[in-house]
């Protein structure tokens with residue numbers, strides 16, 4: 273593989289790589305604003321200027337102060353090159369920290385801040401802003417400009433999700449290029465020139481495609497802010513858990529940003545995985561964190577003539593009692609395309625080993641509009657993982673379950689009660705079953721019907737695995753803590769097996785992961 277030297281370090285590169293991309297692959301950052309690994313090269317910010325040593329260097333005539341003569345004298349200085357645009361060349365030597373390169377970075381940085389309002393205390397980007405980072409590393413000096421800065425439009429509503437502050441904008445055009453190149457929707461453009469330059473929405477349009485929040489995410493400064501997130505949290509209080517989006521079967525890799533002081537998720541943002549979602553997510557996925565805190569089931573419910581709330585452990589022992597006395601072979605095992613592979617695998621084991629049932633069904637949402645960018649038409653994160661948990665056994669739909677209940681071949685159910693396409697009215701015949709246990713994190717049709725409801729965690733409150741539409745098993749980490757006594761469904765099922773008097777040969781996450789179907793045991797990354 274060809275290599276070049278960056279600040280004395282050998283950097284391998286692939287043919288066609290720029291200096292910036294090759295350095296980025298090695299985890300090295302050359303200061304930049306306009307370059308983004310998923311977008312075309314614009315080379316407009318000039319923050320990435322580097323010095324390239326060549327046999328015939330390009331030189332720029334300039335003036336240099338001569339202290340002996342006490343005057344400026346003609347001199348040459350190396351002509352700097354944008355690293356985001358310059359191709360990597362075998363054997364070349366590149367300097368991003370030479371005195372000339374550092375001097376250029378400092379001046380570009382000072383130029384970008386000339387008319388900037390520097391309103392970091394009220395800016396949502398503060399703490400993760402490139403202007404702040406590079407001020408610290410490349411500038412470090414106070415403002416020399418003493419005149420009134422140029423004022424430009426502020427708090428402009430670009431659409432339902434995004435607000436624009438032109439005074440904070442560095443005109444890097446990442447937002448325009450994202451819309452053009454990823455969503456193929458030329459909804460953003462720039463207008464005016466020089467220090468009047470600003471980003472604008474196409475006449476008669478709103479920024480309202482399905483990936484609008486990505487424009488805020490690619491913006492390196494606080495010019496574009498998300499209406500959902502603005503003024504809600506300061507990023508330095510947030511912690512990030514590596515997770516996987518639960519919005520559809522694509523399984524975009526993401527971070528759940530949560531505040532441990534409030535035990536609350538504040539936003540979802542993409543995590544790069546070139547094999548799955550590249551650098552992007554859709555708006556529905558990024559906003560799906562709201563569901564983690566809405567409509568939650570955090571206590572047990574016992575419906576036996578009257579409806580009574582219970583503690584999680586009371587609900588588990590009530591479920592154990594009701595299941596101990598039934599003919600297990602007639603109990604439906606309802607897997608869920610919304611629950612993790614760990615939960616589905618332990619439920620399938622529970623059905624077979626504890627109840628002796630092979631009657632498997634699947635609860636799932638009924639689909640949404642997909643696209644050719646990321647969105648899969650299956651809006652369930654783990655259909656493949658749930659089906660794999662059943663192995664060779666046929667898995668029926670909830671319509672099949674209703675038919676089997678009507679024919680009398682099913683007399684009860686144990687369900688991972690995630691969201692389903694069927695309404696409560698459609699599923700109403702299941703109310704007649706004397707034995708019905710729902711493990712639920714949210715209220716929903718199956719949870720409202722079941723005679724015993726055991727509260728369980730959401731995916732944000734546990735470590736788990738989803739298998740996406742490509743068959744890639746992807747792990748997610750716990751972010752927030754569950755309510756007292758509430759456990760992941762796989763753990764509740766292990767305890768339920770004990771309550772029934774037929775313990776499973778599983779006790780912890782490592783053993784459960786060992787029991788996952790082989791196809792779901794491997795994780796693929798770019």
Ligand code: SF4
Nearest residue numbers: 441442444445447491
């Ligand atoms: S709004 Fe942000 S992404 Fe768009 S040009 Fe300005 S700084 Fe760049």
Ligand code: SF4
Nearest residue numbers: 517519520524554557
């Ligand atoms: S495409 Fe699917 S997995 Fe990706 S962010 Fe959107 S909803 Fe989530």
Ligand code: FES
Nearest residue numbers: 304315317318356
């Ligand atoms: S990153 Fe190279 S010019 Fe902007």
